[in-house]
Amino acid sequence: MKRRSGSHRVAGAVAWIAALAMFFPIAWMFAASLKTEVEAIATPPLFLFMPTLENYREVFARADYLGFALNSIVISLGATLAALALAIPAAFAMALYPTNRTRGTLLWMLSTKMLPPVGVLVPIYLIARETALLDTRTGLIIMFALSNLPIVVWMLFTFFKETPKDIIEASRIDGASVVQVITVVLLPLVTPGIASTALLSIILCWNEAFWSLNLSAHDAAPLTAFIASFSAPEGLFWAKLSAASTMAIAPILVLGWASQRQLVRGLTFGAVK
Amino acid sequence: MRIPYLLACSTLLAAAAGVASxxxxxxxxxxxxxxxxxxxxxxxxxxxxxxxxxxxxxxxxxxxxxxxxxxxxxxxxxxxxxxxxxxxxxxxxxxxxxxxxxxxxxxxxxxxxxxxxxxxxxxxxxxxxxxxxxSSFTFYRKDLFEAAGLKMPAKPTYDEIAQFADKLTDKSKERYGICLRGKAGWGENMAFVDTLVNGFGGQWFDMKWNPELTSAPWKAAINYYVNLLHRDGPPGVTGNGFNENLALFSTGHCAMWIDATVAAGMVFDKTKSQVADKVGFTAAPHGVTEHGTGWFxxxxxxxxxxxxxxxxxxxxxxxxxxxxxxxxxxxxxxxxxxxxxxxxxxxxxxxxxxxAPFAATVKTAILSADITHPTKNPVPYTGIQYVAIPEFQGIGTQVGQFVAAALAGQMSVDDALAKAQAATKSTMQQAGYLQ
Missing domain, CATH: 3.40.190.10 (Periplasmic binding protein-like II)
Structure with missing residues (x-):
């Protein structure tokens, strides 16, 4: 018993160290957002200082935070819903009715994520221009949904594969159509898996910077573009940039915190209730 | 009835025209x-x-x-x-x-x-x-110069700058004789390095677009830069660009700083600078020539x-x-x-x-910066801290990385310049400047 509790303590300590190491950049960013510009860049770094909210006031005055945030919310949710709508039937077919080509198809889908985005920037930009999708939320929703699709399909495929085939077959014998099997039988069973997939997709969309900076200008610009606007070539900017970054990640941080149980359960214990 | 109707119509038309224009x-x-x-x-x-x-x-x-x-x-x-x-x-x-x-x-x-x-x-x-x-010019701390019995000339040479930096460095007080850009990039360390090389009589290309990065002026300039910063520069200099040096100078860590004239308004701003009432300024240093020693x-x-x-x-x-x-x-x-x-x-x-007490010096610096005659010897390009060809962004950044590597001690100055020369020559060949 003693040895076990000792190993638990070591594991707990390691977990705490890992958690603190991961949280440190966020905490440091938040601290920098409460400093003056000169304090934020001071060498050696300042741990004791008089906090100020001046950077938040300045950031709010200079940019339409709520407009950027609304774009981030609409684009992240829209892209996630679109990706799920495409990925659920695809993952269902590949998990429960696999063919010889299923594995190859899955690997090919994943391999598209390995292409550096800048390699296809010009063709994508031209397509967006020709279809009048430049600087539109619809354009970014389509782009994000397609770029996250391989990961969403892979995650759902893994969850669907864990579903006992007998349940599916029993419902087919009972006369359920394929659509009914998916909507009435399968989806309720894998709700935790779908929820964690959706959460991951939202986080990926929220943090995506390359396409949002390149395909948006003003109307559809999300919070990543908002953050980018506070970096300055000549003049101190770290404190204001930290304030803007804190404001940009706050909603997704709260969402992640609120849903961490579901996220962890979905990712670690499998999909089936 | 007709007049109000016409008035309403004309108002609507005017509004529509206003919206349209x-x-x-x-x-x-x-x-x-x-x-x-x-x-x-x-x-x-x-x-x-x-x-x-x-x-x-x-x-x-x-x-x-x-x-x-x-x-x-x-x-x-x-x-x-x-x-x-x-x-x-x-x-x-x-x-x-x-x-x-x-x-x-x-x-x-x-x-x-x-x-x-x-x-x-x-x-x-x-x-x-x-x-x-x-343009660029030299900022210096008048109080430190006075205390050390030094006098900044109106047109300092690089040798004088090095002597001043040696005398004013006091690392125990975190005070460094000179702050210069060290962060790699064509618009970062290379902005200063280009003016330094120009001042030492060097140039990027000869009249046939052959790179000259292994020439004697380049070697002398980069050795001067690396040695000076090692002796009298702040720690972590390869991470310092304009903003980092601005912060160091504004908080009293630098006795001299050679950088953009636009910083004058910032270091003179009492709300952001701890040395606002102690700053002097003079021309950018020169070496064997004054051509191209202040950028534009x-x-x-x-x-x-x-x-x-x-x-x-x-x-x-x-x-x-x-x-x-x-x-x-x-x-x-x-x-x-x-x-x-x-x-x-x-x-x-x-x-x-x-x-703006710095106004006349800034004006002189800008008027002196002639982008059409940036070097001691004739060159086929314009631009003082850049070469006005599309390929320069890539070349400048790559050479900046080699110079930063030499500054960080990862390679010798000769090795860095040999690699920079080879990379630049390859780019110029691919771009069709060289046969």
Whole structure:
């Protein structure tokens, strides 16, 4: 018993160290957002200082935070819903009715994520221009949904594969159509898996910077573009940039915190209730 | 009945005409103090014209990539671009920008410094109007010089700078004799290094575009730079660019700093600088020549050829770079905050001269920076801290990385320059400059 509790303590300590190491950049960013510009860049770094909210006031005055945030919310949710709508039937077919080509198809889908985005920037930009999708939320929703699709399909495929085939077959014998099997039988069973997939997709969309900076200008610009606007070539900017970054990640941080149980359960214990 | 009906109709028509003529323009710009001031004051232009502005503010390198993509694909997302004196002639020659020669007489083109106009022109046409311009010069701490019994000359040499730095360095007090850019990048460490090499008599290319990075002046200049910073520079110098050095100087850690004249307004700002009342300034140092020892840069505004609202865009440019705008900034935000380095009339204004003790030195530095004669010997290019060819962004950044590696002690100066020479030669061969 003693040895076990000792190993638990070591594991707990390691977990705490890992958690603190991961949280440190966020905490440091938040601290920098409460400093003056000169304090934020001071060498050696300042741990004791008089906090100020001046950077938040300045950031709010200079940019339409709520407009950027609304774009981030609409684009992240829209892209996630679109990706799920495409990925659920695809993952269902590949998990429960696999063919010889299923594995190859899955690997090919994943391999598209390995292409550096800048390699296809010009063709994508031209397509967006020709279809009048430049600087539109619809354009970014389509782009994000397609770029996250391989990961969403892979995650759902893994969850669907864990579903006992007998349940599916029993419902087919009972006369359920394929659509009914998916909507009435399968989806309720894998709700935790779908929820964690959706959460991951939202986080990926929220943090995506390359396409949002390149395909948006003003109307559809999300919070990543908002953050980018506070970096300055000549003049101190770290404190204001930290304030803007804190404001940009706050909603997704709260969402992640609120849903961490579901996220962890979905990712670690499998999909089936 | 008829008169009220006609009145109503004419009111509606007038309103419709007003709506039709009002335009919404999109401006892509960088985030710096002068641009933020312009953003705040632009509501005046919006009120005068009925037009509205959408601002897209981006980090400098992101802006370059974003705007290049849009112009090259004729995306038409932007009506006004913030652009530097490096890109303007290149993009102008390619037909990516609209000429800006047709502003009203009150704009007074001749009031803009000739060197600034020339830097923003190609084939005799002005392709961007300057928002502000800068050169480089030497900032120094008058109090430390006095305490050490030293006197800064009006035109210091690099040897004198090194002697001063050696005497003023006191690492126990975290006070360093010299602060210079060390962060790799064509617009970071290479901006200073180029002026240093020019001063030592070196150049990027000979008249046949052969790279000269292993020549004696380059070796002498880079050895001077590395040795000086190792002896008298702050720790972590390879991470220091303009902003980091500004913070170091403003907090009293540097006895001297050679950098952009635009920093003068920042180090003299008592709310942000702890050394505001102790700063002196003088010309950028020179070596065997004074040619190209102070750089030239201008942030300017241009209208891309793909803009669908060119008239409204030009109207805004004529307003934002006019004499009246300078006056508006001075009266609204104080005279130290007016965009420097572009107009003769700014430097004739007694309010500005009184508020900005650095004004005359900045003007001299900008007027001395001749981008058409940047080096001791003749060269086939223009540009002091850059070479005005499209390939230079890549070349400058790559060479900057080798110089930073030498500074960090990862390779010798000779090795760094040999690698820089080979990389530059390869790029120039691929680009067709060399056979």
């Amino acid at each position: 009002a335009a919404t323009i999109t401006i892509a710009t960088v985030n710096n103090g002068d641009m933020i001031t312009m953003q705040k004051l632009s509501s005046k232009w919006e009120q005068q014209t009925g037009n509205t502005i959408n601002w897209v503010v981006l980090e400098e390198n992101v802006l370059r990539q974003r705007v290049t993509t849009d112009i090259a694909t004729k995306g038409g997302q932007f009506d006004i671009l913030t652009i530097g004196s490096y890109e303007t002639p290149i993009w102008g020659k390619q037909g990516w920008l609209l000429p800006l020669n047709g502003f009203p007489a009150s704009y007074d083109y001749n009031d803009i410094f000739k060197g600034v106009r020339d830097a923003l022109s190609a084939n005799g046409k002005l392709y961007a109007v300057p928002f502000y311009a800068e 840069w201008s942030w300017a505004l241009a209208v891309p050829a793909s803009s669908k609202k060119a008239d409204a865009a030009k109207s805004f440019l004529a307003w934002a770079t006019s004499k009246d705008y300078v006056k508006l900034v001075g009266e609204t935000n104080g005279w130290t905050g007016v965009p420097p380095g572009t107009r003769e009339s700014t430097y004739d204004n007694p309010n500005y001269i009184k508020a």
